Amino acid sequence: MAANIACAQPSLQTTLPTPLLSLDFNQLAQGRLPAGVAIHTQFRAPDVVPGVAGSAWRSDGFSSYAQAELKLDPKAGFGLSLWVALESYPSDLEVPVRELSPSSIIQQAKGQEGFDLHIDTFGRWGFRIGSSEGLLQVSAPQRFPLRRWVHLVVSVDPAAGTAQLYLDNVLLGTASAKPGMSLRLADVPMKLATPAVEARILDFKVNRLNGAFDEVEVYPTPLSSAQIHTLPGPAAPPDAERSLVVPDSRFAGDPLRPRVHPMPSANWTNEPHGLIRVGDTWHLFYQRTPNGPFKTQMHWGHMASRDLVRWEHLPDALWPELQSADAGFDMKGIWSGHVITDGGRAFAFYTSVNHGDRLAASNPGVSMAVSEDPELRHWRKLGPVLNTEGLRDFRDPFLWKEGETWHMLIGAALESGGGLQHYVLDRGSERPRWRPQRFIDTAWRQLDIGSDIWEMPVFEQLDGSTWVLVANPIGGKVGKYAEPATRAVYWIGSWTNGVFKPFFRAPKPLDLLPGHLAPTVARAADGELRAIGIVDERRTPTAQLRAGWAHTFSLPRRWTLLPDQRTLGQSPAPELHALRGEPLLMPPATDGDVPMLAKDLHAYELQVDLDNDAPVTLDLMASADGREFTRLRFDPVDGTVEFDKTHASLSGEDEGPLLLSGRYDSAAFGPMRKLCVFVDGSVIDVFINDAAAYSLRSYPSLTDSTRLRLSTARPAHPRLQIWPLRPPH
Structure with a gap:
């Protein structure tokens, strides 16, 4: 049934009926829940965080969900009220929109039966319920709010033939059917933070919810607008940021989880990138799945530090979005890139991927976002700036400025194997554009080690005209556990007149042994380079699932040019003494x-x-x-x-x-x-x-x-x- 966006009509009825189910999580820290209610988690105990009134339950996004026995009357209808703060939209498989498997905030559904307050990976959400008149559906007109507590109410009235959805006491829509209908209910338990149909990658359940839940109440009759306005709630909006912190208790019993290495508070991470120092604050952006220890639909995570050892976890900077009903230039993932500052603003250049034509503006492409926020918390996407025309593939832009000219290097799959593509920003035309330009004095095949593509390039000045070029060849003959192994390699050479001349053709391994790769680099106040890479997992996916997190970043290193003028030196960053x-x-x-x-x-x-x-x-x-x-x-x-x-x-x-x-x-x-x-x-x-x-x-x-x-x-x-x-x- 189509939704009717309309204003609620006030009612004189304000007395609330006795709820069938009332769940406030205040006793959860003591392991106490009402009869018939259970919380499932792979960890030692459910996460307990500050709520809207007392304590709330924090779901982990992949292993946890709450379950309760609930019996509804198909003729009487019901009212549903709960508070939710989501850290992120649910993950999903990297598939077109029509193939998505949405998650659920709360549901008691099986097939076309029952009810489902659902949300998909792009934040589109709504409510549906089965009835004798078919499926009633209310679609919210706006994306679901993130990182703040919101109050959700559903009122289903079979006598009137309506289902209504409210957000923060505002009616979002009404689905109407024949008055006197009956509900088609599902004979299954009611569940929070997990859908009726789950999507999987290997053993990972990928479309559960990552957020905090509180004050769940189910009433045996519909709720009028007047009753909804009398529902109990906080006097002032509570601080969702406190509620979304992953409590230390989740990993307290894990001796394998690093304590002083920089890393996200939970779940999956991959390459760090965009290390940048703005004022006296370091910012580190990185690949992230916020909802579990699996890789899908990458976000840009964000951490900040004053000293490279104490890191503050900040909200994700970028995540996949739609620009139309079924398409978006970065809908499949926000892959690695770089962050620069220019003219008092910060610009993020990232690899954007979708399900379109390879030569379309962004599949894959390089897209840009801008931040005018001194803390780099808030970003506005400006859209694609480059595509892969002329290349088999590319990813991971790196930028630097020479004089008044901006340069960009991108890891590329060339006809001969892995290499790089070099662009310069041409401001001479009416609309600035990135123009391909020669970068190196030799053929890329003379430098490659049999790879298919290079990733995460870095190009930094070491001393005078001496520069270091770092890349991470993958694919082809290169493998994580093969020889040649997946690892960062580098060349030292001169950079003069816009051409890099390496002093040697065969690349040198950045590290003596493989295990650390894809460093991101920026200069400290002392003028020297600091680098942070990823130290990836060397254990099975099952072990990563059991741990609830995957990958960590390296301790920061200091890079210098050694006396032979041909070797990159790496030492512990002096900031580590603070540990x-x-x-x-x-x-x-x-x-x-x-x-x-x-x-x-x-x-x-x-x-x-x-x-x-x-x-x-x-x-x-x-x-x-x-x-x-x-x-x-x-x-x-x-x-x-x-x-x-x-x-x-x-x-x-x-x-x-x-x-x-x-x-x-x-x-x-x-x-x-x-x-x-x-x-x-x-x-x-x-x-x-x-x-x-x-x-x-x-x-x-x-x-x-x-x-x-x-x-x-x-x-x-x-x-x-x-x-x-x-x-x-």
């Missing part, structure tokens, strides 16, 4: 195994100063009984580093090779004398001589796998220091 607690007292180092660290230290920094070229072995994340340990080997003479996970975990959930080895170039990095190792949950960051680096993941299963041992192959007396790491207050 150090009081140093631990170390026993004297002796030959052989040295027990150094008791259990229960979740995050720490270890510094080892070597006094000779004796090979060194570090067993990290080691259990007391010796069944689990993750082994790092350093051989200064052979110039090798090894990462051995043969005994790292008894869980059987590791993915990829258990043994990795890499070359250490002492001519470029200097003799191997200083080892700096950060351990934080499942992440290990290694720096050698403040010049070479790599980051890895390991997943011990025993609760006491927090010990550390050091051994040397021949007499040596390394000096050891350990600092516990804690987020500064």
